[in-house]
Amino acid sequence: MAARDPGASVPVRAAVARQAVEWLVELQSGEAGDATRAAVQQWRAAHPEHERAWQHIAAVNARWRGAAVPSPLAHAVLLDTPAVPARPLPRRAAAKTVAALLCAGGGAWLAHQATPWREWRADARTGTGQRRTIVLADGSQVSLNSGSAVDVRFSAGERRLRLVSGDILVSTARDRAARPFIVATAEGELRPLGTRFAVRQHAGSSRVDVFEGAVAIRPRDAGQAPPRVLQAGQQARFSAAAVADTRPADGDSVAWADGMLVASGMRLADFLAELGRHRHGRLGCDAAVADLRVSGSYPLADTGRILDTLRATLPVEIHFITRYWVSVRPARR
Structure with missing residues (x-):
């Protein structure tokens, strides 16, 4: 059978x-x-x-x-x-x-x-804990965060980058042939206009932070509606149907490109979710301490040391079942 x-x-x-x-x-x-x-x-x-x-x-x-x-x-x-x-x-x-x-x-x-x-099968990808920067044929630079993947498709008519997963930081270069630069996500397309920007693929949505220049967002199912243009210093999420309200860009969100994890009053659960992207195995957070706040700049080269710092500065303990199975829970009194 x-x-x-x-x-x-x-x-x-x-x-x-x-x-x-x-x-x-x-x-x-x-x-x-x-x-x-x-x-x-x-x-x-x-x-x-x-x-x-x-x-x-x-x-x-x-x-x-x-x-x-x-x-x-x-x-x-x-x-x-x-x-x-x-x-x-x-x-x-x-x-x-x-x-x-x-x-x-x-x-x-x-x-x-x-x-x-x-x-x-992506053209460029990073594994857990890896970060890399690639230079495209036109001189544009793309930095990939941990657990990210992109496909690159350059043709006579356009320069196209598809974000398969994770997040990237892009610095576009001027193209002699004046081909448009397009970044595609699961929810739509972005057209940067001489810019430096970050894109992150979430489940069911994408997020864009613009640091220089401008980026036009066109959701996949928006039909003939004009694109939403973000200027430097702005951030927005978009689904396949629409772009959400504009918010200030978050420069700390791309600190990973410099090998850092930066937090300013971040929930411990959210902090650990980000940290977990940079280490193998499971990193869990007990609901009893999930809302504790974390601030500081943490080098990603040693995630174990970051956990030690949390233990020293917050009322938590780090419980290791194995090296790859870790949970953060309330400290014993």
């Missing part, structure tokens, strides 16, 4: 699907120890959605056992046993293998989860 995909009819959030793949790649990298394997098991047990994402990969692999699947991948997916290959599969190659298997599996589940697999 053919293996049945237990999660095929139940949607899984893109972020959870992405985590499942990251854990899988970590397991088969040849560097995973007992702590990593225990963290994977804890992640799977933490929520039924996690297990559905994991089981989908196992089901697809079971259907394709006849394909040339690297043995460490098969072991990691199906048996949850330590993979000890003679030559560990490089993580980039492993990611492509996983993406290929999932695409081969097809079905409704994958249709709902297209974003994670597009990330692995």
Whole structure:
């Protein structure tokens, strides 16, 4: 009897699907120890959605056992046993293998989860804790935050950048051929006018902060309505249908480009959500301390030190189940 995909009819959030793949790649990298394997098991047990994402990969692999699947991948997916290959599969190659298997599996589940697999295939991407800057053919610069991905498509008529996930900081260059520069997100398109700006892809919306020049926003489903133009110092979110009210641009939101996380009265839960983008595994926040406020500038090069600082300055304790499974909760009296 053919293996049945237990999660095929139940949607899984893109972020959870992405985590499942990251854990899988970590397991088969040849560097995973007992702590990593225990963290994977804890992640799977933490929520039924996690297990559905994991089981989908196992089901697809079971259907394709006849394909040339690297043995460490098969072991990691199906048996949850330590993979000890003679030559560990490089993580980039492993990611492509996983993406290929999932695409081969097809079905409704994958249709709902297209974003994670597009990330692995993007022209430029960053993993957890990575940041990079690329220079495009026209001289424009694009900085990618942790866990971000973009596709680049230059043609004779336009310069197009598609933000697949995460957030980017863009400084556009003048084009000799006067081609328009376009940044596409899931909700619409942006046309910068000689500018420096940031774009972040959220679930169901995009956010733009303009620091120099101006940016025209055209939501995907706005029809013939004129675009909304943001000037330097302005910020706005937009959905596929409309642009929200303009607010002041947040310069602190792009401190990551300088390797920093800057907070000014930020909720602890929101601060940890941002910090969690820069470290592997799960970083949780107990509801009892979620509304504590955090201020300061924190170097992202050492996320463990940031947690130590929180413990020293707030009434919280940092609870480590493993190195990859951390929660912040009220300090014991």
